[in-house]
Amino acid sequence: MRKKIQFNLNGKIVNVASFPDRMLLWVLRSDLELTGTKYSCGKGFCGACTVLVNNELVLSCQFPLKEAEGKKVLTIEGLKKNGKLHPLQAAFIQHNALQCGHCTPGMIMGAYALLLENPEPSARDIIDGMEGNLCRCGSYNRIIQAIQTVARAIRGGTS
Amino acid sequence: MRDDAYSFTLDRREFLKLVGGGIVVFFTTGDPSALQQRRGRGYPEDFNAYLRIGEDGRVSCFTGKIEMGQGVHTSLAQMLAEELDVPLELVDMVMGDTDLCMYDSGTFGSRSTKYFGPPLRQAAAEARAILIQLASEKLGVPKGKLRVKDGTIFVPDGSAKKVSYAELANGKRIEQHLGKKPPIKHYSKHTISGKPTDRMDSRLKVTGEAKFAGDILPAGTLHAKILRPPAHGATLKSADTSEAKKIPDIQVIQDKDVIAVLHKHPDVAETALGLIKAKFEPSGSKLDNTTIFQHLKDSAPEGNVVTEEGNIQEGKRFSTKTFEKAYYNHYVAHAPSEPHTAVVNIQGDQATVWASTQSPFRAQREVAQVLGFPQEKVRVITPFVGCGFGGKNQGNQITEAARLAKLTGKPVQVAWTRKEEFLYDTFRPAAVIDIQSGLNNANQIVFWEYHNYFAGDRSSQPFYKIPHYKVLSMGGWGGRSGGRSVHPFGVGAWRGPGSNTNVFAIESHIDIMAEGAGMDPLEFRLHNLTDERMKRVLRVAADKFGQSFSKAPSGNGYGLACTDYLGTYLATMAEVNVNQKSGEVRVERVVCAQDTGEVINPEGVRMQIEGCITMGLGYCLTEEIRFSNGRILDENFDTYEIPRFSWTPKIETVLVDNPEMPPQGCGEPAITSMGAVIANAVYDAIGNRMFTLPMTPARIKKTLS
Numbered sequence: 049m050r051k052k053i054q055f056n057l058n059g060k061i062v063n064v065a066s067f068p069d070r071m072l073l074w075v076l077r078s079d080l081e082l083t084g085t086k087y088s089c090g091k092g093f094c095g096a097c098t099v100l101v102n103n104e105l106v107l108s109c110q111f112p113l114k115e116a117e118g119k120k121v122l123t124i125e126g127l128k129k130n131g132k133l134h135p136l137q138a139a140f141i142q143h144n145a146l147q148c149g150h151c152t153p154g155m156i157m158g159a160y161a162l163l164l165e166n167p168e169p170s171a172r173d174i175i176d177g178m179e180g181n182l183c184r185c186g187s188y189n190r191i192i193q194a195i196q197t198v199a200r201a202i203r204g205g206t207s
Numbered sequence: 208m209r210d211d212a213y214s215f216t217l218d219r220r221e222f223l224k225l226v227g228g229g230i231v232v233f234f235t236t237g238d239p240s241a242l243q244q245r246r247g248r249g250y251p252e253d254f255n256a257y258l259r260i261g262e263d264g265r266v267s268c269f270t271g272k273i274e275m276g277q278g279v280h281t282s283l284a285q286m287l288a289e290e291l292d293v294p295l296e297l298v299d300m301v302m303g304d305t306d307l308c309m310y311d312s313g314t315f316g317s318r319s320t321k322y323f324g325p326p327l328r329q330a331a332a333e334a335r336a337i338l339i340q341l342a343s344e345k346l347g348v349p350k351g352k353l354r355v356k357d358g359t360i361f362v363p364d365g366s367a368k369k370v371s372y373a374e375l376a377n378g379k380r381i382e383q384h385l386g387k388k389p390p391i392k393h394y395s396k397h398t399i400s401g402k403p404t405d406r407m408d409s410r411l412k413v414t415g416e417a418k419f420a421g422d423i424l425p426a427g428t429l430h431a432k433i434l435r436p437p438a439h440g441a442t443l444k445s446a447d448t449s450e451a452k453k454i455p456d457i458q459v460i461q462d463k464d465v466i467a468v469l470h471k472h473p474d475v476a477e478t479a480l481g482l483i484k485a486k487f488e489p490s491g492s493k494l495d496n497t498t499i500f501q502h503l504k505d506s507a508p509e510g511n512v513v514t515e516e517g518n519i520q521e522g523k524r525f526s527t528k529t530f531e532k533a534y535y536n537h538y539v540a541h542a543p544s545e546p547h548t549a550v551v552n553i554q555g556d557q558a559t560v561w562a563s564t565q566s567p568f569r570a571q572r573e574v575a576q577v578l579g580f581p582q583e584k585v586r587v588i589t590p591f592v593g594c595g596f597g598g599k600n601q602g603n604q605i606t607e608a609a610r611l612a613k614l615t616g617k618p619v620q621v622a623w624t625r626k627e628e629f630l631y632d633t634f635r636p637a638a639v640i641d642i643q644s645g646l647n648n649a650n651q652i653v654f655w656e657y658h659n660y661f662a663g664d665r666s667s668q669p670f671y672k673i674p675h676y677k678v679l680s681m682g683g684w685g686g687r688s689g690g691r692s693v694h695p696f697g698v699g700a701w702r703g704p705g706s707n708t709n710v711f712a713i714e715s716h717i718d719i720m721a722e723g724a725g726m727d728p729l730e731f732r733l734h735n736l737t738d739e740r741m742k743r744v745l746r747v748a749a750d751k752f753g754q755s756f757s758k759a760p761s762g763n764g765y766g767l768a769c770t771d772y773l774g775t776y777l778a779t780m781a782e783v784n785v786n787q788k789s790g791e792v793r794v795e796r797v798v799c800a801q802d803t804g805e806v807i808n809p810e811g812v813r814m815q816i817e818g819c820i821t822m823g824l825g826y827c828l829t830e831e832i833r834f835s836n837g838r839i840l841d842e843n844f845d846t847y848e849i850p851r852f853s854w855t856p857k858i859e860t861v862l863v864d865n866p867e868m869p870p871q872g873c874g875e876p877a878i879t880s881m882g883a884v885i886a887n888a889v890y891d892a893i894g895n896r897m898f899t900l901p902m903t904p905a906r907i908k909k910t911l912s
Binding site: 066067070071073074077078079081082083084085086087088089090091093094096123124125127128133136137140141142144146147148149150151152153156174175176178179181182183184185186187188189190191192 | 471
């Protein structure tokens with residue numbers, strides 16, 4: 049049965065009337081036409097669909113719409129503030145921490161969740177925290193550097 | 208491989224012709240036969256095909272190449288900006304659009320910079336020269352007294368006389384050509400090309416604004432999910448779609464061999480697909496991973512000689528030591544981040560296609576055929592492509608979407624699931640290499656006989672000094688030489704096609720001979736090489752590696768390999784740790800020295816080498832498509848393991864300075880040495896030689912017990 053489900057998406061209230069068991073990924077991409085969040089494996093093995101729900105990392109391809117009800121969903125489109133890039137986005141650019149860019153939104157959202165939980169991660173913490181995100185182009189080392197750059201900025205109080 | 212042919216749609220474009228000092232705008236009308244005539248080998252002569260200067264001063268660069276992560280979006284812009292003398296930030300790339308861009312056979316083989324770069328430079332140099340000529344006429348100043356900076360032509364005497372490219376071109380086509388092509392700049396004069404440059408597509412990609420094919424949703428788009436067989440060779444007996452039809456707003460299409468369900472939401476279509484009850488006749492294939500190598504050798508077509516010198520029998524007479532080994536490589540998937548996707552929108556007699564493809568012009572041809580449209584009524588637009596590696600040279604998703612768009616009268620998106628991606632991938636073929644070789648008493652290689660079953664020829668030519676050699680090839684990676692029909696599913700080009708297997712075999716065998724000679728592997732290579740360029744990359748890599756090689760197995764876990772990939776030379780060195788209990792290999796450090804000729808974007812080349820090394824670890828250590836009776840047993844990344852964060856070694860790259868040589872390719876070369884360098888390092892660590900890729904923990908453990 050269809051149900052009207054309301055949640056906060058990138059700071060704005062949205063209403064979706066749909067089947068509550070549909071996965072959030074498709075509601076974002078198809079119903080709401082926010083295509084920054086990517087499909088890659090569909091089974092929670094790759095991290096391309098990573099978003100945050102109430103500040104917690106969620107694999108949106110495995111997360112039913114009904115569980116988003118009344119919560120705050122943050123996607124890659126919600127990171128920019130007043131046209132200014134989030135420090136993680138800027139750091140990914142600075143380190144050229146991407147190639148094809150298809151896994152990048154999931155990587156950045158994964159890193160965002162990691163830094164929320166641990167603002168001062170070691171390289172080991174970053175590897176452990178990001179292990180579920182796959183990058184076929186092989187930008188891992190640069191992504192680690194980008195995340196470290198942001199973590200350093202947080203420590204230095206510049207972010 | 209066929210060289211890039213071209214066509215460029217010149218019809219109905221505005222021409223700007225300059226007659227004396229005056230300007231005449233005129234139109235030309237094109238006809239298909241003239242278009243056909245222009246379709247020949249090589250890229251167009253007319254610089255207008257490559258660039259357009261807008262009224263706002265921005266410069267559009269047109270190319271039939273596509274961007275899939277390899278970075279030509281940036282490096283081609285650098286080449287154009289350099290020759291034209293405009294700031295890089297003003298260049299907009301228009302890529303893989305069959306209406307706007309010149310014909311190109313596809314983006315593969317590390318060919319974009321190497322083969323498209325020179326004509327692009329030439330076009331920009333000619334455009335610059337003509338703009339100076341126009342400026343000279345307009346300003347009444349001799350050409351020799353004019354200078355160009357950042358798209359403005361000026362007189363460097365302090366006078367206010369100047370004119371911008373934008374004012375001269377005014378967004379129009381420049382119908383004037385030079386009788387003689389002007390020279391391109393010497394590399395020593397470069398200020399944009401050759402400088403480390405950040406990717407120009409990053410901002411779009413970090414904000415989620417970058418569009419991939421699946422992100423394009425024309426109004427009313429239906430997402431199609433298609434019934435697939437459980438195995439290659441399985442045929443449909445019956446299908447009951449009644450349950451699927453009960454889903455609200457679902458559309459079920461049954462047309463010849465295709466059963467598809469369509470819905471405005473892809474996941475709802477997927478749910479409906481799951482409700483179809485289908486019965487299939489099983490596949491007739493009886494092959495699996497354990498029987499494939501014998502099958503390949505039994506099915507091999509008659510070989511062709513790739514290269515030959517001297518006489519093997521005579522070489523054997525000079526040999527004091529002989530070596531005979533076989534090397535095996537399993538099927539490997541491309542596993543792109545973005546699965547094959549296409550959107551087709553038909554309006555009247557015109558079809559527009561957005562596709563994740565490395566070959567937009569091939570897609571155009573195929574869609575035209577399927578729809579019964581003339582080719583010029585099909586426009587393929589290639590958005591950003593989420594990895595390719597050769598896997599997106601082809602893909603039936605495009606023609607499937609076209610068929611369904613025609614049948615439904617709606618825009619249709621076909622986006623493969625990960626399972627479909629594994630089912631319909633054109634895998635890197637499993638292959639067998641047999642090598643026989645011999646050394647004389649001076650530890651020189653005196654003969655080399657190489658039998659290649661299905662890997663493909665690339666990089667199989669010996670680059671060591673060998674008086675007597677013969678390289679035979681039986682079956683290739685493509686459809687040629689009887690390759691495809693032998694395999695139980697599709698095979699095709701995979702980043703560095705042929706070379707990954709060949710370099711694994713060659714450079715493993717060289718290490719075996721080094722040990723037989725009682726020499727360390729670096730010393731043995733230098734002893735048997737006369738190619739100074741190869742010796743140089745080896746020495747540069749060894750300097751950076753900073754550890755000395757000893758006769759293997761030394762217990763250090765050091766390995767090396769070198770190769771020539773279509774003119775790019777490289778040497779890779781690695782340090783590994785092998786867990787003697789689990790058989791797991793941990794690659795600690797990889798150093799790669801690469802001579803790519805003139806480097807356009809050093810940062811881009813480094814990214815490609817790093818990506819090659821990281822991706823290459825997969826086919827070294829885990830990646831192997833498991834299959835049985837036509838069924839692909841690996842359907843996702845839980846069992847098909849690709850490299851992750853925790854695998855990544857410390858990677859150091861050295862770009863060997865060689866600017867006198869024209870730019871060579873760099874998207875593929877460094878991945879081709881990975882099999883050998885890791886196999887050699889594993890041998891150095893544990894004293895057991897791995898003859899089969901991937902070197903899984905189970906295979907390594909087997910050699911340890």
